[in-house]
Amino acid sequence: MLRKGHIFKWYMGVFLVFLYAPAILLPVFAFNDSSIVSFPLKGFTTKWFAVLQTTEALHVAVRNSLMIAVTTALFSTLFGVLAARASTRFAFPARRSIMGFIMLPMVLPEIIIGVSLLVVIIQMGFELSLWSIILGHILICTPFCIAILSSAFMNLDQSLEEASFDLGQTRWNTFWLVIMPLVMPGIVASLLIAFTISLDEFIIAFFLAGTEPTLPVYIWGQLRFPQKLPSLMALGTILLVLSVSLLLVADYFRRRGIRKTGIESKGGFL
Amino acid sequence: MTQPIIQLSGLDKFYGNFQALSQVDLDIKTGEFFSLLGPSGCGKTTLLRSIAGFETPSAGTLHIDGQSMDGVPANKRPTNMVFQSYAIFPHMSVAENVAYGLKARKLPKAEIKTRVAEAIAMVGLQGFDARASHGLSGGQRQRVALARALVLKPRVLLLDEPLSALDKKLREQMQSELRQLQRAVGITFVLVTHDQEEALTMSDRIAVMFDGKIAQVATPEELYGKPRSRRVANFIGMMNFLDAKILTTSGERVEVDVQCFGKLTLPLAQATGGLEGCDAVGVRPEMLTILTESQAADREIEAVISEVFYYGDMTYYDVKLPFKEDTVTITMRNTAGRSILAVGEKARVGWSASSLLLLK
Amino acid sequence: MTRFQKWRRGEGAQGLFLISPTLAFTLLLLAVPLVMVIALSFWTQDYLTLHRTFSLENYQTAWTEPMYQYLMARSLKISMLVTAMTVLLAYPVAYFISFRISPKRKAMWIFLITIPFWTSYLMRIFLWKVILGYNGVINGSLMGLGVIEQPLSFILYNQNAVVLTLAHAWVPFAILPIFVALERVDRSLIEAAEDLGDSKLRRFFRVTLPLSMPGVIAATIIVFIPTIGDYVTPRLVGGPNGLMIANMIELQFKKANDAPLGAALAISAMTIVTCVALIFIWLNKKYIREAK
Numbered sequence: 001m002l003r004k005g006h007i008f009k010w011y012m013g014v015f016l017v018f019l020y021a022p023a024i025l026l027p028v029f030a031f032n033d034s035s036i037v038s039f040p041l042k043g044f045t046t047k048w049f050a051v052l053q054t055t056e057a058l059h060v061a062v063r064n065s066l067m068i069a070v071t072t073a074l075f076s077t078l079f080g081v082l083a084a085r086a087s088t089r090f091a092f093p094a095r096r097s098i099m100g101f102i103m104l105p106m107v108l109p110e111i112i113i114g115v116s117l118l119v120v121i122i123q124m125g126f127e128l129s130l131w132s133i134i135l136g137h138i139l140i141c142t143p144f145c146i147a148i149l150s151s152a153f154m155n156l157d158q159s160l161e162e163a164s165f166d167l168g169q170t171r172w173n174t175f176w177l178v179i180m181p182l183v184m185p186g187i188v189a190s191l192l193i194a195f196t197i198s199l200d201e202f203i204i205a206f207f208l209a210g211t212e213p214t215l216p217v218y219i220w221g222q223l224r225f226p227q228k229l230p231s232l233m234a235l236g237t238i239l240l241v242l243s244v245s246l247l248l249v250a251d252y253f254r255r256r257g258i259r260k261t262g263i264e265s266k267g268g269f270l
Numbered sequence: 271m272t273q274p275i276i277q278l279s280g281l282d283k284f285y286g287n288f289q290a291l292s293q294v295d296l297d298i299k300t301g302e303f304f305s306l307l308g309p310s311g312c313g314k315t316t317l318l319r320s321i322a323g324f325e326t327p328s329a330g331t332l333h334i335d336g337q338s339m340d341g342v343p344a345n346k347r348p349t350n351m352v353f354q355s356y357a358i359f360p361h362m363s364v365a366e367n368v369a370y371g372l373k374a375r376k377l378p379k380a381e382i383k384t385r386v387a388e389a390i391a392m393v394g395l396q397g398f399d400a401r402a403s404h405g406l407s408g409g410q411r412q413r414v415a416l417a418r419a420l421v422l423k424p425r426v427l428l429l430d431e432p433l434s435a436l437d438k439k440l441r442e443q444m445q446s447e448l449r450q451l452q453r454a455v456g457i458t459f460v461l462v463t464h465d466q467e468e469a470l471t472m473s474d475r476i477a478v479m480f481d482g483k484i485a486q487v488a489t490p491e492e493l494y495g496k497p498r499s500r501r502v503a504n505f506i507g508m509m510n511f512l513d514a515k516i517l518t519t520s521g522e523r524v525e526v527d528v529q530c531f532g533k534l535t536l537p538l539a540q541a542t543g544g545l546e547g548c549d550a551v552g553v554r555p556e557m558l559t560i561l562t563e564s565q566a567a568d569r570e571i572e573a574v575i576s577e578v579f580y581y582g583d584m585t586y587y588d589v590k591l592p593f594k595e596d597t598v599t600i601t602m603r604n605t606a607g608r609s610i611l612a613v614g615e616k617a618r619v620g621w622s623a624s625s626l627l628l629l630k
Numbered sequence: 631m632t633r634f635q636k637w638r639r640g641e642g643a644q645g646l647f648l649i650s651p652t653l654a655f656t657l658l659l660l661a662v663p664l665v666m667v668i669a670l671s672f673w674t675q676d677y678l679t680l681h682r683t684f685s686l687e688n689y690q691t692a693w694t695e696p697m698y699q700y701l702m703a704r705s706l707k708i709s710m711l712v713t714a715m716t717v718l719l720a721y722p723v724a725y726f727i728s729f730r731i732s733p734k735r736k737a738m739w740i741f742l743i744t745i746p747f748w749t750s751y752l753m754r755i756f757l758w759k760v761i762l763g764y765n766g767v768i769n770g771s772l773m774g775l776g777v778i779e780q781p782l783s784f785i786l787y788n789q790n791a792v793v794l795t796l797a798h799a800w801v802p803f804a805i806l807p808i809f810v811a812l813e814r815v816d817r818s819l820i821e822a823a824e825d826l827g828d829s830k831l832r833r834f835f836r837v838t839l840p841l842s843m844p845g846v847i848a849a850t851i852i853v854f855i856p857t858i859g860d861y862v863t864p865r866l867v868g869g870p871n872g873l874m875i876a877n878m879i880e881l882q883f884k885k886a887n888d889a890p891l892g893a894a895l896a897i898s899a900m901t902i903v904t905c906v907a908l909i910f911i912w913l914n915k916k917y918i919r920e921a922k
Contacts, residue, residue: 008730011722011726012723015719015722015723019743019798019801020745020746021757022746022749022754022758022761023749023754025761026749026757037760038765038766039765039767039771040770079651079652080652082651082652083648083649083652086645087645087649089645090641090644090645090648091641091642092644092646092649095645098649098653101653101656101661102652102653102656104660105656105660106852107851107852107855107856108856109857109859109860109876109900110859111861111876111880111896112667112859112896113660115667115879115883115893116660116663117659118883119663119667119889119893120662120666122889123670135659136659138659139656142652142655157355157357159355159357160359160360162322162324162357163351163359163418165324166322166324166344166349166350166351167345167419167422168345168346168371168422169345170345173374177370182361196748200748200750200751202751202862203859203860203861216752219753223752223756229756232753232756233753235750236750236753239749243748243749247745247748251737251741
C-alpha cells in the first residue's frame with residue numbers, strides 16, 4: 001500500500017501534467033515541420049516563426065494590442081493607486097461597499113461587461129474603436145491592480161509618513177520621498193499584470209472591437225483556417241515566453257518591495 | 271522661574287463617543303525629562319500625539335514655547351518624535367535618515383554634512399553612516415531615530431514607548447544612555463511609557479494617567495512616597511491597604527480607626543490626596559518589618575506567614591493579620607544573619623504610624 | 631474653524647476624495663451600463679427599430695422558449711460541474727502546497743501553478759482540442775500503445791470536453807483562495823485536535839476543512855459566476871451539444887441582432903447564477919455552524 005505522502009506526490013504529478021499539457025504542446029507544435037497540428041511529429045523547423053514576420057495583418061493587430069495594453073496598464077494602475085491608498089490609509093463612509101463595488105468586475109462574467117459596454121456605446125451613438133476596448137480593459141484590470149497595490153500600501157508603516165511630516169517635510173514631498181519609493185515595486189508589478197491581462201483578453205475585445213482587431217481577436221479569426229494553425233502555435237509560444245518573463249519581472253519587483261518594507265514574504269501572486 | 275515649554279489646558283479628545291482625553295491641564299518645564307505614565311489605553315499616547323500635531327484636540331489649548339499650536343501642523347512645530355516602531359525609512363541609509371529633516375529645511379550641504387556627523391557620533395553610531403537601515407538591530411534603529419530627531423535641535427523631543435521593543439538588558443542600558451543624552455543636550459524630553467520602573471528611574475517629573483485624565487503629577491520620590499490615591503499607589507510599586515474610618519479631625523491631626531491596627535492619630539499631611547472620601551490606609555511592603563527575636567518596634571502586631579517568595583537579594587512574604595481577609599505583603603532584604611521564615615510560622619510585624627498614608 | 635472645514639480635513643473626506651476618480655470610473659462604466667442593459671431587456675426590437683416601451687416579452691421568451699430553457703439548464707449544469715471539478719482538483723493542491731511544502735518554496739510553487747494560466751487563452755482552449763481530438767494526443771497515444779483500436783469519440787465536441795477545458799482554465803483561480811485560507815489556519819489548532827484524540831481524517835473534517843471554508847467559498851464564487859459567461863470554450867470544443875447560454879447571448883447581440891432578448895438572457899443568467907451562489911453560501915454557513 002502506498003503511504004499518504006506518496007499519494008499526494010502522485011496526485012501532484014498528474015495534476016501538473018494536466019495543468020501544463022497545453023503549455024508544453026504549444027512550443028512542440030510551433031517547431032514541428034508539418035502544416036497539420038497533430039501527432040506524429042514530423043521534424044524541427046523555425047519556418048512558422050518566419051511566416052509571422054511577413055503577416056501584415058498580424059503586425060497591425062500586435063500594434064493595436066500593445067497600444068491598448070500600455071494605455072490600460074497606465075490608467076488601471078493610476079486608478080488602483082488611488083483606490084488602494086484610500087482604502088488602506090483612510091476610514092471613509094461606506095468604505096467596504098465602495099471597495100466591493102470597484103472589485104466587482106473580478107467576479108463578473110466578462111460577457112456581461114462586454115455586453116453592457118456595447119449597449120452603452122451603441123445607445124450613446126459612439127463608434128466602436130480601440131478606445132472602447134481600453135475602457136473595458138481598465139474596468140477589469142483595476143481590481144487586479146488594487147489587489148496588488150493594497151498589499152504594497154498595507155505593508156507601509158504609517159509612522160513612516162508621520163516621521164517624515166514630523167521632521168518638517170510637507171505632505172506632497174512626503175508622498176514623493178517616502179511613500180512612492182516604498183510602493184514603487186508594487187506599482188511596477190501592477191503595471192505589468194494589467195499589461196499582461198489586457199494583452200491576452202479576448203471576450204471583451206471581441207464584443208467591442210470595431211474594424212480594428214486586437215491580437216486575440218486576430219487569433220480567433222485565424223483559428224478557422226487549418227493552414228494558419230502552425231504559425232499561430234509559433235505566435236502562442238512567443239506570447240507565452242513574453243508573459244512569463246513579464247510575470248517574473250513583476251514578481252521580482254513585488255518581492256523587492258516586500259523586502260524593502262521589511263516584511264516577511266508570504267505566498268505569491270494575487 | 272522661566273515659562274513652561276509646554277502648556278496644556280482643558281484638553282479634550284473624542285473619538286466618536288469615546289473620550290480619550292478629558293480636561294487635561296499640564297505644564298512641562300523647559301529642560302526637564304518628563305514622563306507620561308499609565309496603563310495601555312489611558313490616553314498617554316494620544317496626549318503625546320496631540321503635542322506632536324498628529325491628533326487635533328476636540329477642545330482646549332496647547333502652547334509650546336508660549337506659541338499657540340492651534341492650526342499648526344506637525345511639520346511646523348518645534349517638536350520632534352521618536353516613534354514606537356522607530357519609523358526608520360527603510361530605503362535610506364543611516365546618514366540619509368539623519369539628514370532627512372535638515373534637507374527638508376533646505377540647509378546648505380556642508381552644514382547638513384557636519385550636523386549629521388555630529389548627531390551620529392552623539393548616539394554612538396560612528397562608522398554606520400552608509401549602512402542600509404533595514405539591516406540594523408533594534409538598539410541601533412533606536413539610536414538612528416534619536417539622532418534623526420535630535421539633529422534638528424527641537425525645543426521638545428517626544429518619545430513614544432521607545433524602549434518597549436528592546437529586550438530587558440538592552441532596555442536598561444538604553445535607559446541610562448537616554449538619561450545621559452538628555453542631560454548632555456539639555457532639550458526637554460517627553461516620554462510615554464507604561465513601565466513604572468522606567469518612568470521612576472529616568473524622569474525628573476511624571477504624570478500618571480488613567481482613563482484620559484491626569485491622576486497626579488510629581489517627582490518620582492513624591493509619586494512613590496506620597497501617592498494621592500489608591501489607584502496611583504497601586505500602579506507605582508506595591509502597596510498594602512487596610513480599611514480605615516475617619517473618626518474626628520482637629521487642627522492638623524486626624525483620628526482614624528484602622529483595621530488590625532486600631533485607633534490612631536495621624537498628621538493631616540499623611541492624607542496625601544485630601545481627607546475627603548478616604549476609606550483606607552496604605553503602607554508600602556518595605557515599611558513593614560518582620561522582627562527577629564532580639565528586635566523591637568514601637569508598634570507591632572502578630573501575624574502568620576502564608577506564602578514565601580524568595581528572590582535572592584529579597585524575600586517577599588505574604589502574611590495573614592488577625593481580622594483581615596486577604597494577606598499583606600512584606601518585603602525584607604536578605605541581610606547577613608537573617609533567616610528565611612517558613613510558611614505557617616508565626617511572626618511579629620513591626621510598623622510605624624508615620625509610614626501610613628490615608629487614601630481614597 | 632467651521633464644521634465643514636473640519637470635516638474636509640478629516641479622514642473620511644480625504645479618503646472619499648482619493649477614491650472618487652476610481653469610483654466615478656466604475657460607476658460610469660459598470661453601474662451605468664448595467665442599468666442600461668436592464669433597461670434594454672425591457673424594450674423590444676424588430677429588425678433595426680427599437681421600441682422603448684416597457685415590455686416583459688423578452689423575459690417571457692427567455693423563460694418559456696424550450697430552447698432557452700434547455701440552454702440555461704445545460705449552462706447551469708456545466709458551470710456547476712466545472713466548479714465542483716475545479717474545487718475538488720484545487721483543494722488537494724492547495725493543501726499540499728500549504729502543508730507539505732517548506733515556507734521558503736511556497737511562493738515558487740504558487741508561481742508554478744499560475745504559469746500555464748498565462749498561455750494565450752484562445753490557444754489554450756485550442757490546444758485542448760488538439761489533445762482531445764479524433765487524431766489528438768490522447769487517442770494517438772492510446773492507439774499507439776494498443777489500448778484502443780478505434781479513436782475515442784466521447785472526449786471531444788461534447789459537454790465533457792467543455793467541463794475539462796474550463797476546469798483547466800479556472801483551477802489556478804481556485805487554488806489561490808483555498809491556499810490563502812489554509813495558510814491562515816492556526817497549525818496549533820490542528821495539533822490540538824490530534825492531541826484531543828481525533829484521527830487524521832476526523833481532524834481534517836472537524837478542524838482543517840471548516841476553517842478553510844472561506845477559501846472554498848471564495849473559490850466557488852470566483853469560478854462559478856464567470857464560467858456561465860464563457861462562450862469561447864463551448865464554441866471551440868463543445869460541438870453542437872456543448873453550447874452554453876453565453877453563445878446564445880453573443881448570437882443575439884451580434885448576428886441575430888436582437889439585443890433586447892440578449893440582454894434579457896444575460897440578466898436572467900446572472901440572476902440565476904447569483905441566486906445559486908447565495909444558496910451555496912447559505913448552505914455552507916449552515917455546514918460550518920453544524921461542524922462546531
